[in-house]
Amino acid sequence: MxxxxxxxxxxxxxxxxxxxxxxxxxxxxxxxxxxxxxxxGHNYRLVVTVVGEPNPETxxxxxxxxxxxxxxxxxxxxxxxxNLNLDTPYFRSLNPTAENIAVVFWKILRxxxxxxxxxxxKLYETDRNFVQYPAP
Amino acid sequence: MxxxxxxxxxxxxxxxxxxxxxxxxxxxxxxxxxxxxxxxGHNYRLVVTVVGEPNPETxxxxxxxxxxxxxxxxxxxxxxxxNLNLDTPYFRSLNPTAENIAVVFWKILRxxxxxxxxxxxKLYETDRNFVQYPAP
Amino acid sequence: MxxxxxxxxxxxxxxxxxxxxxxxxxxxxxxxxxxxxxxxGHNYRLVVTVVGEPNPETxxxxxxxxxxxxxxxxxxxxxxxxNLNLDTPYFRSLNPTAENIAVVFWKILRxxxxxxxxxxxKLYETDRNFVQYPAP
Amino acid sequence: MxxxxxxxxxxxxxxxxxxxxxxxxxxxxxxxxxxxxxxxGHNYRLVVTVVGEPNPETxxxxxxxxxxxxxxxxxxxxxxxxNLNLDTPYFRSLNPTAENIAVVFWKILRxxxxxxxxxxxKLYETDRNFVQYPAP
Amino acid sequence: MxxxxxxxxxxxxxxxxxxxxxxxxxxxxxxxxxxxxxxxGHNYRLVVTVVGEPNPETxxxxxxxxxxxxxxxxxxxxxxxxNLNLDTPYFRSLNPTAENIAVVFWKILRxxxxxxxxxxxKLYETDRNFVQYPAP
Amino acid sequence: MxxxxxxxxxxxxxxxxxxxxxxxxxxxxxxxxxxxxxxxGHNYRLVVTVVGEPNPETxxxxxxxxxxxxxxxxxxxxxxxxNLNLDTPYFRSLNPTAENIAVVFWKILRxxxxxxxxxxxKLYETDRNFVQYPAP
Numbered sequence: 001m002x003x004x005x006x007x008x009x010x011x012x013x014x015x016x017x018x019x020x021x022x023x024x025x026x027x028x029x030x031x032x033x034x035x036x037x038x039x040x041g042h043n044y045r046l047v048v049t050v051v052g053e054p055n056p057e058t059x060x061x062x063x064x065x066x067x068x069x070x071x072x073x074x075x076x077x078x079x080x081x082x083n084l085n086l087d088t089p090y091f092r093s094l095n096p097t098a099e100n101i102a103v104v105f106w107k108i109l110r111x112x113x114x115x116x117x118x119x120x121x122k123l124y125e126t127d128r129n130f131v132q133y134p135a136p
Numbered sequence: 137m138x139x140x141x142x143x144x145x146x147x148x149x150x151x152x153x154x155x156x157x158x159x160x161x162x163x164x165x166x167x168x169x170x171x172x173x174x175x176x177g178h179n180y181r182l183v184v185t186v187v188g189e190p191n192p193e194t195x196x197x198x199x200x201x202x203x204x205x206x207x208x209x210x211x212x213x214x215x216x217x218x219n220l221n222l223d224t225p226y227f228r229s230l231n232p233t234a235e236n237i238a239v240v241f242w243k244i245l246r247x248x249x250x251x252x253x254x255x256x257x258k259l260y261e262t263d264r265n266f267v268q269y270p271a272p
Numbered sequence: 273m274x275x276x277x278x279x280x281x282x283x284x285x286x287x288x289x290x291x292x293x294x295x296x297x298x299x300x301x302x303x304x305x306x307x308x309x310x311x312x313g314h315n316y317r318l319v320v321t322v323v324g325e326p327n328p329e330t331x332x333x334x335x336x337x338x339x340x341x342x343x344x345x346x347x348x349x350x351x352x353x354x355n356l357n358l359d360t361p362y363f364r365s366l367n368p369t370a371e372n373i374a375v376v377f378w379k380i381l382r383x384x385x386x387x388x389x390x391x392x393x394k395l396y397e398t399d400r401n402f403v404q405y406p407a408p
Numbered sequence: 409m410x411x412x413x414x415x416x417x418x419x420x421x422x423x424x425x426x427x428x429x430x431x432x433x434x435x436x437x438x439x440x441x442x443x444x445x446x447x448x449g450h451n452y453r454l455v456v457t458v459v460g461e462p463n464p465e466t467x468x469x470x471x472x473x474x475x476x477x478x479x480x481x482x483x484x485x486x487x488x489x490x491n492l493n494l495d496t497p498y499f500r501s502l503n504p505t506a507e508n509i510a511v512v513f514w515k516i517l518r519x520x521x522x523x524x525x526x527x528x529x530k531l532y533e534t535d536r537n538f539v540q541y542p543a544p
Numbered sequence: 545m546x547x548x549x550x551x552x553x554x555x556x557x558x559x560x561x562x563x564x565x566x567x568x569x570x571x572x573x574x575x576x577x578x579x580x581x582x583x584x585g586h587n588y589r590l591v592v593t594v595v596g597e598p599n600p601e602t603x604x605x606x607x608x609x610x611x612x613x614x615x616x617x618x619x620x621x622x623x624x625x626x627n628l629n630l631d632t633p634y635f636r637s638l639n640p641t642a643e644n645i646a647v648v649f650w651k652i653l654r655x656x657x658x659x660x661x662x663x664x665x666k667l668y669e670t671d672r673n674f675v676q677y678p679a680p
Numbered sequence: 681m682x683x684x685x686x687x688x689x690x691x692x693x694x695x696x697x698x699x700x701x702x703x704x705x706x707x708x709x710x711x712x713x714x715x716x717x718x719x720x721g722h723n724y725r726l727v728v729t730v731v732g733e734p735n736p737e738t739x740x741x742x743x744x745x746x747x748x749x750x751x752x753x754x755x756x757x758x759x760x761x762x763n764l765n766l767d768t769p770y771f772r773s774l775n776p777t778a779e780n781i782a783v784v785f786w787k788i789l790r791x792x793x794x795x796x797x798x799x800x801x802k803l804y805e806t807d808r809n810f811v812q813y814p815a816p
Contacts, residue, residue: 195502444626
């Protein structure tokens with residue numbers, strides 16, 4: 001009797017898409033205006049879903065207040081009002097596409113969520129562009 | 137060639153989170169402000185999804201007008217503008233967490249939707265806190 | 273060169289509509305299911321707007337972080353996860369309709385926002401029912 | 409390490425639900441006001457999801473700008489500000505229910521998206537009525 | 545102490561933009577794809593706002609349930625799942641632009657809302673295109 | 681018989697809040713994490729409203745397609761996927777707060793919208809923080 005429970009958190013960050021192994025011309029050709037060397041930014045929406053059986057005493061799969069605290073302490077605090085390329089350790093040599101951001105966040109959160117619970121991360125870069133890891 | 141079709145309905149209700157086997161102190165410690173004895177409330181959003189093959193004559197998996205009528209008659213009518221703990225038979229001895237509400241609603245709807253169709257219930261307690269049963 | 277700046281905050285509360293001068297029958301006749309003696313509830317959205325000239329040094333009419341702190345300290349803290357009728361001083365003898373809630377919140381906030389700034393409160397009881405005070 | 413990436417596009421179209429093998433009375437009985445011979449219409453929202461492994465050089469499963477171009481060229485251009493029954497080749501003899509529209513769009517897009525990538529189409533006829541093909 | 549109270553209702557309709565005094569070429573030149581002779585359509589959102597003083601006995605400017613009934617009986621019923629050009633009396637010789645629709649609805653509603661209450665109509669043709677009458 | 685018509689456009693940009701006349705310490709004290717020297721960013725939503733009488737021949741106050749083109753050519757193109765502080769001429773010596781951005785955009789648009797039409801700009805920095813110029 002497994003239930004999925006989800007919590008949405010937000011952060012605002014700058015980034016640029018950029019492969020340091022490539023010339024500026026190639027970065028511009030591949031990533032277009034997303035390669036702007038002076039950065040652009042987004043209001044990211046992050047939805048974290050955990051799957052498990054509700055505890056019969058509490059009726060909770062996980063206390064969403066605690067899940068929110070985990071997401072804020074281990075993810076949001078490190079990226080909110082930051083430059084993803086410059087201010088975080090994650091994207092020094094990894095391109096901060098929505099796909100890569102989602103995988104990075106999933107790996108961080110996996111360390112802090114009970115291993116008996118399945119974990120999924122959904123990241124909205126805009127309302128119209130979003131990713132999910134792992135894929136459904 | 138299975139298609140999933142979904143219908144969203146809304147209801148407004150009061151509830152409190154509370155385990156009657158526990159002391160008030162323990163309820164307060166575990167459920168925090170959600171344990172308020174005088175209740176609080178939500179605008180719940182309920183999304184019901186059924187999965188099946190479209191009927192070749194109608195192009196419908198299910199007539200969403202009829203699915204809406206089923207949800208309203210068997211679920212919404214019993215919970216809208218109600219106190220989930222006091223005014224419904226479901227949560228006398230079951231804690232009305234989003235997880236438990238979703239499972240209860242799924243069991244009710246399962247009786248009224250063609251058994252050939254798979255059924256999923258998604259319940260938004262707020263825009264940022266939501267659950268799905270069965271888990272994907 | 274006046275600019276209006278707005279901040280949205282949320283709270284979840286229970287309430288019932290009820291005039292203590294009336295019989296139960298009259299309350300039921302006038303307020304329908306909103307008069308349920310066991311309460312129902314909402315995810316309220318509160319938008320507070322202040323109007324003034326941006327400070328030339330900061331570019332702010334008001335620091336929205338500070339406006340958010342004022343709204344949370346003086347309004348949200350007193351109503352979130354509360355029963356508006358029972359747990360707050362405001363609606364002991366005043367019916368907690370959206371209209372009355374908006375006026376009460378405006379009066380509270382008016383005490384804590386610089387009198388040189390005009391103040392407006394918009395309250396969404398649901399996405400489809402909302403009020404504004406003062407009216408535009 | 410598969411990631412799902414999604415792009416949302418919009419179109420506005422007229423349609424009616426109608427089975428030409430049936431009498432007007434039967435169409436009216438089955439499809440109700442959706443059978444109106446003079447048509448009605450919707451702001452459709454179309455979410456296209458592809459699943460695959462991010463390219464290690466780009467960090468993209470697929471460039472969402474390119475996916476957007478594919479959706480616009482092969483789907484949106486053919487249906488936006490159109491009458492789905494009269495102006496498109498797809499629904500001459502197929503009833504334009506949300507289910508059938510989603511399957512038709514999936515078949516079109518399947519021709520234009522790398523076969524190594526899984527493909528899903530989600531179509532919102534209204535915010536409260538939506539379908540997904542293939543079902544999850 | 546005037547408060548504005550608002551109620552949102554929805555309808556789905558087909559229309560085309562078209563001036564019968566003009567040639568097809570001119571209609572196409574002015575209205576572009578909106579002039580499609582076979583129509584297109586929208587999920588319209590209609591927000592009706594009334595302004596007045598709350599009744600001290602009820603705390604209501606107007607009972608939003610009654611306002612909703614008025615909007616549904618006198619507006620929505622006449623346009624939902626209809627072709628605005630063909631199926632309604634309003635747009636036989638009047639072009640159904642969002643501006644004209646809003647003015648027509650305002651005139652209808654003005655007959656059915658207490659003249660002591662100010663009345664405003666806001667109409668969303670899409671989430672990105674909307675109008676208000678009278679202008680603020 | 682004046683009608684207000686509105687068009688919403690979007691852009692994604694990086695910025696920092698910063699007064700060059702102040703020390704880093706003072707900027708940090710006043711603007712907090714918004715002063716991050718490496719920038720952060722937002723998905724801005726821009727709503728432009730014009731007020732006037734509908735043209736009796738078209739039913740339009742203004743063709744929203746043309747208003748959209750004006751906004752895109754004269755505003756969005758200059759700020760989308762840009763760093764507001766570094767990549768635009770507007771915020772070299774002006775702090776890019778939402779208030780200042782709105783006023784700058786209003787002045788640009790005022791040059792390109794018929795002077796007979798009133799003009800208002802609403803800018804959402806996030807869903808919860810937004811400004812309007814001129815104030816209502």
